[in-house]
Amino acid sequence: MALFLDIHPENPQSRLISKVTETLKSGAVIAYPTDSGYALGCALGNKNAMDRIIKIRQLKRHHHFTLMLKDLSHVGEYAKLNNSGFRLLKKILPGAYTFILEGTKDIPNRLLNGNRKTIGVRVSSNAIVQSILEDLMEPMMSVSLIMKGYEFYHGNDVKTVLNNSIDLIIDSGHCPPQPTTVIDISENDVIILREGAGSLEFVN
Numbered sequence: 001m002a003l004f005l006d007i008h009p010e011n012p013q014s015r016l017i018s019k020v021t022e023t024l025k026s027g028a029v030i031a032y033p034t035d036s037g038y039a040l041g042c043a044l045g046n047k048n049a050m051d052r053i054i055k056i057r058q059l060k061r062h063h064h065f066t067l068m069l070k071d072l073s074h075v076g077e078y079a080k081l082n083n084s085g086f087r088l089l090k091k092i093l094p095g096a097y098t099f100i101l102e103g104t105k106d107i108p109n110r111l112l113n114g115n116r117k118t119i120g121v122r123v124s125s126n127a128i129v130q131s132i133l134e135d136l137m138e139p140m141m142s143v144s145l146i147m148k149g150y151e152f153y154h155g156n157d158v159k160t161v162l163n164n165s166i167d168l169i170i171d172s173g174h175c176p177p178q179p180t181t182v183i184d185i186s187e188n189d190v191i192i193l194r195e196g197a198g199s200l201e202f203v204n
Contacts, residue, residue, distance in 0.1 A: 003167065006171050007020075009172040020135075038175060039145055182194040
């Protein structure tokens with residue numbers, strides 16, 4: 001049965017955030033709200049937790065996991081990014097965007113997408129996500145919580161479906177499922193793979 005935490009959406013309680021990060025470090029899978037709906041997350045490089053997420057979401061083995069970062073200060077440790085790409089990310093993040101970048105040589109293959117060796121990168125504006133990552137002091141591996149036949153607007157929606165499949169659920173009130181805008185800049189061009197919650201106004 002999952003631990004259920006009610007965390008304030010704008011002023012996350014530090015003791016509850018500490019409980020989340022402690023649970024992540026123990027190998028847990030969590031469901032948490034973002035600026036584009038609920039997501040499933042686990043500690044960076046936790047293979048067992050990633051395998052559990054793959055099973056829950058019924059994902060293909062080479063599905064893009066997203067690297068959820070607090071900010072862009074350490075993005076170069078995980079992904080290759082030229083100057084124009086960095087300027088684009090800096091201009092529009094944080095926000096409801098996923099950027100597809102070429103992973104660095106030090107990233108384990110299981111974190112990358114197939115033969116392309118790419119990885120998704122996000123910087124969310126959600127205060128709870130920011131607080132978790134600040135306390136965790138490393139990125140989270142994450143995928144959107146999308147399951148056929150279900151929609152997740154509140155923590156109780158997640159609890160109804162996944163209470164016995166994951167370890168912790170965060171509720172922070174209404175969190176409508178709006179997928180991120182996905183932008184591929186792994187090569188020289190800027191390619192919009194999916195138009196979602198993030199505006200394309202500043203993408204040029």
